[in-house]
Amino acid sequence: MPQAKQPDDGDGVQIDLVSGARMDGLTSMEKIRLILDGVHDGNIVILEEGLSPDEESKLIEVTMAEISPDEFNGIEIETYPRSDTRDSSFLGRLVGGDSSNAKLTAIGPANQIETLHKDETLISALVSRN
Amino acid sequence: MGLLKGLKDSISRATDRLFSDEEPKRIGIYGPPNAGKTTLANRIARDWTGDAVGTESHIPHETRRARRKENVEIERNGKTVTIDIVDTPGVTTKVDYEEFTDEMEKDDAVRRSREATEGVAEAMHWLREDVDGVIYVLDSAEDPITQVNTMLIGIIESRDLPVLIFANKIDLDDSSIKRIEDAFPQHQTVPLSAKEGDNMDEVYDNIAEYFG
Ligand SMILES: Nc1nc2c(ncn2[C@@H]2O[C@H](COP(=O)(O)OP(=O)(O)OP(=O)(O)O)[C@@H](O)[C@H]2O)c(=O)[nH]1
Ligand SMILES: [Mg+2]
Numbered sequence: 001m002p003q004a005k006q007p008d009d010g011d012g013v014q015i016d017l018v019s020g021a022r023m024d025g026l027t028s029m030e031k032i033r034l035i036l037d038g039v040h041d042g043n044i045v046i047l048e049e050g051l052s053p054d055e056e057s058k059l060i061e062v063t064m065a066e067i068s069p070d071e072f073n074g075i076e077i078e079t080y081p082r083s084d085t086r087d088s089s090f091l092g093r094l095v096g097g098d099s100s101n102a103k104l105t106a107i108g109p110a111n112q113i114e115t116l117h118k119d120e121t122l123i124s125a126l127v128s129r130n
Numbered sequence: 131m132g133l134l135k136g137l138k139d140s141i142s143r144a145t146d147r148l149f150s151d152e153e154p155k156r157i158g159i160y161g162p163p164n165a166g167k168t169t170l171a172n173r174i175a176r177d178w179t180g181d182a183v184g185t186e187s188h189i190p191h192e193t194r195r196a197r198r199k200e201n202v203e204i205e206r207n208g209k210t211v212t213i214d215i216v217d218t219p220g221v222t223t224k225v226d227y228e229e230f231t232d233e234m235e236k237d238d239a240v241r242r243s244r245e246a247t248e249g250v251a252e253a254m255h256w257l258r259e260d261v262d263g264v265i266y267v268l269d270s271a272e273d274p275i276t277q278v279n280t281m282l283i284g285i286i287e288s289r290d291l292p293v294l295i296f297a298n299k300i301d302l303d304d305s306s307i308k309r310i311e312d313a314f315p316q317h318q319t320v321p322l323s324a325k326e327g328d329n330m331d332e333v334y335d336n337i338a339e340y341f342g
Contacts (some may be wrong), residue, residue, distance in 0.1 A: 053288035057254050060223055064251040067225055069240045074224030074247075077277050110224035115136050 013044055020049035028055045032062050039075055039109050042067075050079060050105040059107075073110040080104040155341050156200055158256060160286075161267035162278055163220025168299040170211045170267055170324035171217035174337075175199045177330070189233050191246035193219045196256055204334055209320050211342035216261060221282055250299040257285060263292040269341030270321065271298040271304035274313040283314060292340050297321045300328060326332035 016038045023031055031051065038045040051059060059075075065075050080103060100116075159167045171183040183199045185192055198265070200214045227236070227243035234242070257264075261302045264286050268274050286293050297310045301323040311319045320336050 052286040053281075054258070057258055057285045060221065061251045061254040061282075063223060064247040064254075065288075067243070067247045069227050069243065073226040074222070077281070079222060079277070107340070110226070 009128075014042070016043050016045045018047050021051055023047065023115065028058060031055060033060050034105050036062060036066060036075075039107060040072065042109060044108040045108055047105040047107070050103040054086060076108050076110050078106050080106075131179055152189070154214050156198075156207055156216060156260060157263045157265060157337075157341055158196075158212045158216045158253075158261035159220055159265045159267060160218055160221060160253065160257065160282060161296075162269075162276065163222060163271045164188070165220065165267040166324045167220065167267045168193050168217050170265070170296065170298065170322075171197075171199065171215055173324050173327060174204075174215055175202060177334075178202050178204055183215070189230060190218060191225070191230075191242060191249070193217055194242070194245035194249035195219070196249070204338055206338035207335060208341075209338065209342065211338045213285040213337070213341055216256065216286050217244060218253035218256065220265075221253055221278055222246075222248055223278060256287070261291065261292075263304045265294050265296055265298045265337075266317075267324075268310055269299050270307055270310055271302040274310045279313075282318075287290045287316075293317055294336055294340055296324075296333070298324050 018034065026034065032055065034046075035045050056077075063075050066072055133330045159171050160320065166186075168184045168186045172186065173184045175181060179199065179202055184197050196216055196218045198214055202213050202215055204211045204213065225246050226244045227239040230239035230242050233239075242304050266279075266286070268279065283293070295310060295314055297305075297307045297319050299305055300307065300321045307319065307321045316339070318336065320329070320333055322333050
């Protein structure tokens with residue numbers, strides 16, 4: 001999967017970009033595993049096409065099971081309507097893709113993700129910094 | 131013909147009632163932590179059965195197991211609607227025990243957060259398998275547009291469950307019903323104060339209409 005990587009100097013953020021095509025071949029549980037494995041590694045996982053409501057519900061359930069004091073506090077999720085991000089924005093160009101109206105979804109670890117909050121320009125700032 | 135149709139309608143109404151009497155609809159009370167779900171569940175249960183469902187607290191994640199109150203009979207306009215109410219733990223995507231360490235010892239805070247995570251997982255499971263309708267409770271003094279609320283409403287809609295949005299805590303100065311109506315225009319919003327008991331008539335009218 002494409003990754004915007006930075007040298008491992010400890011204070012950067014790794015972004016895992018997961019294309020819709022990649023997700024299409026996975027089962028719900030595989031998708032959730034892919035997301036949570038990335039998040040456990042401290043990465044921000046960006047899904048080009050988001051999750052179905054059922055998968056979102058299971059993601060919450062599995063996240064809850066994996067929360068552990070002092071180790072993992074859970075996740076932060078933000079979704080962005082494609083119409084807002086497509087074409088014009090950095091992320092839109094980055095993930096490219098067709099004009100589906102699926103929502104772009106970013107998921108990260110709860111304790112590190114204050115920066116993910118609110119708007120998509122912040123994520124792009126985060127990516128471009130690397 | 132009119133007569134036949136009338137007869138058919140009343141027979142189907144009678145059988146509907148027969149079956150719904152045997153199997154009351156299970157109504158899940160969902161929403162973020164601290165919205166007032168248990169306060170509402172207790173008020174409904176006290177108004178119609180005389181006893182309470184669970185404990186209320188200003189500390190989030192007070193409810194950590196889904197709790198059911200069965201056969202709550204609500205009377206509206208001469209009709210009786212029987213429901214089971216399920217008070218669920220506030221749904222979230224994160225739990226940090228350090229949020230509770232001001233209020234309690236670390237051991238208790240860690241236990242509270244572990245129970246909370248189990249409770250949220252259980253509540254999500256109930257939502258996929260075991261509820262027939264949802265009352266989604268929001269604190270109307272807070273911004274309703276959060277990721278959890280949007281996601282949960284989306285999950286509820288995808289299951290085609292009937293849902294009412296309850297704009298709770300209208301007794302607070304910062305309360306805004308409009309903010310909630312604007313956030314979820316596709317659903318009926320009912321304002322109330324579960325704590326003060328304000329607007330409960332409209333609450334019961336809506337429950338009877340939506341879930342009866
Ligand atoms: N002002 C005001 N406070 C309320 C109202 N309803 C509930 N509260 C208060 O809000 C706090 C949380 O209430 P609960 O009923 O425990 O909330 P909950 O949604 O069950 O919370 P969790 O079980 O932790 O998810 C308590 O301090 C209640 O007294 C209301 O209508 N008005
Ligand atoms: Mg509660």
